[in-house]
Amino acid sequence: MLKSNLAVLMAERGLKIADVYEQTGISKTTLMALADNKSKGVQFETIDKLCNFFDVTPDRFFVFSKYIFRYETKFESVINSNVFYIKVFSGDNKSLYSYEYSIYSDISDEDVSMIFSGSEGYDYYFVMQSREFDSFGILYKDLPPLLKKEVDMNFINFAKTEVQKYLEGLEIDKGYANVAIIINYSDRNNRLVKGFRFKENHA
Structure with a gap:
């Protein structure tokens, strides 16, 4: 997996897209696509x-990892819930993690307290873990920060979607829930x- 490090390089120098455009002549569209890693090709x-x-x-402008990630959500009728799948490709090898x-809404629950070690102040606790207790974490630890962020965001987006559906099904007053x-x-x-923490409107 190859990613542009443009956003990091700009942040380190306190620059914005407009600044780079003015000094290089490269179009803002191209710069934004590179910074957001949405470009399918670059000259x-x-x-x-x-x-x-x-x-x-x-090698400083780009960040490379030998792994390619694919994400997928499937409904599993056995557990009556969606399951988040991450497929990892490396050469001819493919691994699947689910x-x-x-x-939870109670910090005293054993599964929650074991992870939070006494943390409080949330309305709900959304806990994701592998049912096989695999070793994806070993692979994750070796990823460059930029790629870790991408993996995190895919997990978080799945979590937010599931939390929103959960809150919509509750008969609670309008307002915000700290999750x-x-x-x-x-x-x-x-x-x-x-x-991660976010405040979700359940109005």
């Missing part, structure tokens, strides 16, 4: 200009927990 001349502008080599979730999203990427012996 060598463009990379040459940007590397010279930021005074970096191509993650189920539970939603903690907890993702356990790893196995029982090498637990790697990531925590």
